[in-house]
Amino acid sequence: MSRQTLTAILPQKAEAVLLTSPHNLRYFTGFSGGEGVALLCEDGGYLFVDSRYTTQALEETTDVTVIEIHAKNREEILQKHLSPLKSIGYEEGQLTVGAFDGFLKFAPKSDWIKLSQDLEELRMVKTEEELNCLRRAEAIGAEAFLAVLPQIKIGVTENEIAAEIEYQMRKRGSSGTSFETIVVSGYKSSMPHGKPDYKKIENGDFVTMDFGCVYQGYCSDMTRTVAVGSITKEQETIYQTVKEAQVQGLSTIRAGVLGKEADFAARKVIEDAGYGAYFGHSLGHGVGLLIHELPNLSPRSETVLKPNMVVTCEPGIYIPKLGGVRIEDMVCVTEDGIENLTQVPKDLLIL
Numbered sequence: 001m002s003r004q005t006l007t008a009i010l011p012q013k014a015e016a017v018l019l020t021s022p023h024n025l026r027y028f029t030g031f032s033g034g035e036g037v038a039l040l041c042e043d044g045g046y047l048f049v050d051s052r053y054t055t056q057a058l059e060e061t062t063d064v065t066v067i068e069i070h071a072k073n074r075e076e077i078l079q080k081h082l083s084p085l086k087s088i089g090y091e092e093g094q095l096t097v098g099a100f101d102g103f104l105k106f107a108p109k110s111d112w113i114k115l116s117q118d119l120e121e122l123r124m125v126k127t128e129e130e131l132n133c134l135r136r137a138e139a140i141g142a143e144a145f146l147a148v149l150p151q152i153k154i155g156v157t158e159n160e161i162a163a164e165i166e167y168q169m170r171k172r173g174s175s176g177t178s179f180e181t182i183v184v185s186g187y188k189s190s191m192p193h194g195k196p197d198y199k200k201i202e203n204g205d206f207v208t209m210d211f212g213c214v215y216q217g218y219c220s221d222m223t224r225t226v227a228v229g230s231i232t233k234e235q236e237t238i239y240q241t242v243k244e245a246q247v248q249g250l251s252t253i254r255a256g257v258l259g260k261e262a263d264f265a266a267r268k269v270i271e272d273a274g275y276g277a278y279f280g281h282s283l284g285h286g287v288g289l290l291i292h293e294l295p296n297l298s299p300r301s302e303t304v305l306k307p308n309m310v311v312t313c314e315p316g317i318y319i320p321k322l323g324g325v326r327i328e329d330m331v332c333v334t335e336d337g338i339e340n341l342t343q344v345p346k347d348l349l350i351l
């Protein structure tokens with residue numbers, strides 16, 4: 001991945017920007033080692049890494065100077081490069097207070113400027129190279145889900161299903177999960193982010209599976225809910241309502257639409273069906289190097305969607321004690337609609 005440009009914020013907002021988070025290091029320098037300090041200015045900059053990463057950093061970066069640091073020279077090197085700067089942008093959303101203090105001492109008189117939001121905005125519109133990673137990541141999740149479906153039956157535990165999903169993703173090229181796999185069944189499916197445990201699948205359960213993998217640094221995200229055994233008329237109504245809301249949300253997403261407009265379109269379906277009180281979260285979020293990034297599809301989001309933004313569309317209805325349903329696709333925004341990266345059927349599946 002070649003280095004993405006920082007010229008939208010440098011040098012107007014700061015003379016240089018200090019990066020330490022793995023995703024921003026990767027995005028703005030190409031270095032995927034996860035641990036290092038980058039100090040970037042308009043026309044290049046430095047990447048400080050320890051000896052574990054020197055070879056990798058030299059291989060992966062092109063327009064930054066890689067400097068190896070170790071315990072003895074670290075302070076001296078950071079002092080030398082940070083102290084002359086008048087203003088330094090930093091990731092206030094990523095650094096701990098302790099880590100920030102550790103950098104601040106090298107340039108106590110400089111202006112330290114919070115740039116987390118700006119950096120995240122720069123990552124919103126994906127390049128074709130990034131889109132290919134996201135497409136493949138989502139395809140891995142879809143293939144894994146289809147492979148695991150036959151194993152979902154009465155008596156199997158949530159833990160077993162979660163383990164199978166992760167195993168199937170790993171076998172297909174995933175380097176890990178993009179978040180903790182959610183498999184919740186029966187009454188537990190009313191917890192949108194519940195954790196899988198030893199609960200066994202029972203007759204009449206909804207089973208909600210929300211999971212994702214990481215492929216070449218990029219995250220995937222999808223949710224499907226299936227039913228097991230015989231379900232009630234109300235469960236069927238809940239499922240069809242969520243599905244209709246999800247389809248409405250998807251059909252609203254396109255370039256030029258505000259995040260909140262997509263949220264509204266889906267939410268209206270659920271409200272009109274009388275379940276508005278049971279859909280508490282936002283419709284969706286951006287996905288990229290992080291599982292949750294901009295733009296948000298929330299009731300308050302004023303972000304104008306642009307081509308090549310990648311977002312999720314994931315309405316749900318969650319009724320305490322009874323259960324819940326969520327259906328989530330990950331899509332790429334296009335000029336006149338979407339490219340749906342989640343090629344998995346969403347009709348009610350009763351196993």
Ligand SMILES: [Mn+2]
Pocket residue numbers: 221222312314328
């Ligand atoms: Mn999601």
